[in-house]
């Protein structure tokens with residue numbers, strides 16, 4: 001068995017998590033959440049989406065969020081990134097001083113249509129000018145592939161299809177490709193097989209795992225793909241989130257749960273679990289929702 005010595009966590013709670021909250025979350029609360037996440041030692045916090053407010057109203061304050069972060073983050077130790085599905089989104093993000101963005105595609109045609117209103121091929125065409133403009137501005141681009149272990153509309157997705165989209169994203173210049181189990185239907189062997197196929201096209205060092213926990217498999221799936229060399233994990237404080245276009249999807253795997261697993265494996269992340277658990281407890285209370293992290297619940301119950 002070979003596991004990575006250290007793992008980089010990409011905290012997506014403020015974006016993937018909050019985008020799915022039905023009640024409005026105000027900008028001050030979001031900024032407080034992001035500040036607390038960074039203070040717990042997280043060095044990559046995905047903070048907003050420059051998408052249409054008609055499609056995702058919860059992300060409508062992307063400008064205010066990213067401008068505030070650019071103004072206050074003078075130390076530059078934490079990367080605050082944002083999603084930009086097209087050139088319009090990227091231009092707006094650049095105006096706010098964003099230093100890293102992400103484009104997001106899917107391995108499923110139906111999900112692509114429902115999520116970003118275009119086919120997979122059209123989405124890749126839309127990303128091309130985003131990549132060129134970002135490169136000219138010296139901004140790094142991450143790529144996402146949704147539905148890597150199943151689609152809410154199409155069911156099974158062939159690993160070849162995931163590998164093809166991941167490769168396109170890598171070839172167009174994404175520094176990292178994050179593999180999203182959007183509806184959390186994956187299981188460890190399936191996750192391994194998918195990764196084995198994708199890593200023939202994109203080196204595993206350039207891949208990240210973005211697993212939702214709908215069926216309670218996310219930690220097992222992460223363990224399986226770490227065994228194959230995955231060393232970047234996307235997770236969400238208190239397991240916040242879901243996906244507006246994937247009915248029944250629960251949040252991303254909780255960051256607290258991932259940290260606990262990694263600590264038990266002797267793998268370093270540089271994140272303070274106790275502080276993060278307190279933040280998970282705080283945001284869950286603020287949103288009036290149960291804490292989606294088992295580890296967070298246990299730590300809070302034990303004081």
Ligand SMILES: CC(C)(COP(=O)([O-])OP(=O)([O-])OC[C@H]1O[C@@H](n2cnc3c(N)ncnc32)[C@H](O)[C@@H]1OP(=O)([O-])[O-])[C@@H](O)C(=O)NCCC(=O)NCCSC(=O)C[C@@](C)(O)CC(=O)[O-]
Pocket residue numbers: 016019049050051052053055056083085086088089090104115116117118144145146147180181182210243244
């Ligand atoms: C992609 C679009 C914009 C295409 O939407 P469209 O309707 O095809 O785009 P359009 O170019 O025809 O524009 C329509 C309207 O949207 C506006 N518009 C156009 N672009 C932007 C923009 N960037 N920012 C703000 N506004 C924008 C544009 O100005 C226009 O406004 P109108 O004239 O009607 O008032 C739309 O489908 C959209 O916003 N989708 C949101 C998708 C989304 O945010 N999904 C959730 C994130 S992905 C995810 O969660 C999965 C992930 C990444 O976590 C991995 C996983 O778990 O699987």
